[in-house]
Amino acid sequence: MxxxxxxxxxxxxxxxxxxxxxxxxxxxxxxxxxxxxxxxxxxxxxxxxxxxxxxxxxxxxxxxxPAVSPNPSFAVEEYLVATCGLTPAQAAKASPKISHLKSPAKPDAVLSFLAGHGLSTADVAALVAKDPKFLCAKVEKTLAPNVAELTGLGLSRAEIARLVSLAGESFRRTSVASRLSYFLSLFGSYDDLLRVVQKSPNLLGCDLDRVLKPNVAFLLECGLGVCDIAKLCIHSRWLLATNLERLRAMVACAQGIGVPCGSRMFRQALHAVAFLSQEKLTAKVELLKKTFMWSDAEVAIAISKAPTLLTRDKESLQRRSEFLISEVGLEPAYIAYRPAMLTYSLEGRIRPRYYVVKFLKENGLLKRDPSYFTVFKESGKAFNKMFIHPHKEAAQDLEKDYDAACKGEVPTNFRFT
Incomplete structure (x- = not known):
């Protein structure tokens, strides 16, 4: 004893x-x-x-x-790799979000549901990597009713599978049918809707009556069309999801930089100033003035004509200034009244076309000096027709050299001394 x-x-x-x-x-x-x-x-x-x-x-x-797991053999990270198709790195990042799972019962049910509705192994892996908590979704209470409602809207199995893979969190948390129906009527086609959802999946989780409809109605009042709103959703993904007062402030800011509602540049202006504080906006304007040696009036003109200049970073603007002003020899005022040229690719468009024109001028193949704004703004097809094709006999390698320059090379004929 x-x-x-x-x-x-x-x-x-x-x-x-x-x-x-x-x-x-x-x-x-x-x-x-x-x-x-x-x-x-x-x-x-x-x-x-x-x-x-x-x-x-x-x-x-x-x-x-200490608490003992009901199933101590269940390893979340291993499950994500072996069953869901994630890479070890993805699994390590995702596992903390679902570490509370003590058995594979719930994720197994979700995976079975997804496979049964047409999601491929790759689709499932991408979905779980993006939203690991999807494995905790309630199949009977949320996923199955959502699929039933979408089927009732006329969506095919493939369309629903694509939507599930894109919507992720929104699809597992709430009913999406009413929002989807609204967006279909707004954007006109399922493909256009998918492009928006791909960039802004959380739109399907926004409150329809309190957020989405008032914001869309306000933007329509400002003169934007449905296509403009769809493009805004792609480039400024949180625009429709913000509160109405914040959206009104954005519109006022766009007007404040000289772009009125209903004008051709209004959508671009709204995209440029979206979520841009007054301090950052002021700093951007000062950067443009300093970089291109513009006056207050000139910078105002440039921004009103090309609002997306406000989205350009300092290095990008500096390289364009050095090339257009220092090398090409354009006056700051000339650029201010034609700011669209600052939105073109420097390496893939502006520099190669300048080399072509300079080559033609130095070899006496141009009767008069062209407008550089015309040189830069024309489409590729129009530029070839104006400056390449007429000189095929006199400059047989010109087209080949131009193509090489567009790829970042500097052909011998374009190495000017």
Missing amino acids: LSFSKVRADHTTQISLAPPPFPRRRRPQQYTMLRLHKYVLTQLLPSSSLSTISLPLGRLISAAA
């Missing part, structure tokens, strides 16, 4: 833990473990506490013991 005792320095009383006869309801092995746990407690707790413990010993021991 086991017996444990402890003599405390400030007590003379000996505490005996010799067990009474085993109760019938417990097996000897169980009772032995309880005695051991009780002994451990006597070592950890003051003797004065032993007499005041009111909790049953079993409850006290279970409260102190």
Whole structure:
């Protein structure tokens, strides 16, 4: 028979833990473990506490013991790799978001549902990597009703599968049919809607009556068409999801840079100033003035004609300034009244075309100097017709050299001294 005792320095009383006869309801092995746990407690707790413990010993021991997973063999990270098709790096990033899962039962049900509705292995892997909590979705309460409602709208199985893979979180959290129906009527086609959802999947989770409809109605009042709104959703993905007062402030800011509602540049202006604070806007204007040596009037003209200049970074603007002003020799005022040229690719368009014109001029193949704005703004087909094809006999390598320059090379004929 086991017996444990402890003599405390400030007590003379000996505490005996010799067990009474085993109760019938417990097996000897169980009772032995309880005695051991009780002994451990006597070592950890003051003797004065032993007499005041009111909790049953079993409850006290279970409260102190660490929680044990119902299925300690379930490893989330391994499941994501082996079953969902994620890479080890993706699984390591995703696993903390679903670490509460103790068994594969729920994710298995979700994966079975997705496979049954046409999502490929690659689609599932992409969806789970983007939104790991999709594996915790309620199949019967959310996913299945959403699919049923979308089928009722006339969407095919393939269309629904594509929407699920794009919408992700919105699809698992709420009913999307009413929003989808509204967007279909707004954008006109399912393909156009998918392009918007691909860039702004959270739109399907926005409140239809309190957020989306008021914002769309306001933008329509400002003179934007449905196509303009769809493009705004792609480039300024949170625009429709913001509150109406913030949207009104954006419109006022666009008007403040000289672009009135209903004008041709209004959509671009709204995109340029979306979520741009007054301080950042002021800094952008000052950067443009300094970079291109513009006056206040000239920078105002340039921005009103090409609002997207406000979205260009400092390095991009500086390279264009150095080339157009220092190398080509254009006046700052000329550029201010024709700012569209600053939105073209420097390496793929502006520089190669300038080299062609300079080559033609130096070889006496141009009767008069062309407008550089015309040179830069024309389509590729029109530029070839105006400056390449008429000189095929006199400059047989011109077209080949131009194509090479468009790819970033500098042909021998374009290396001017």
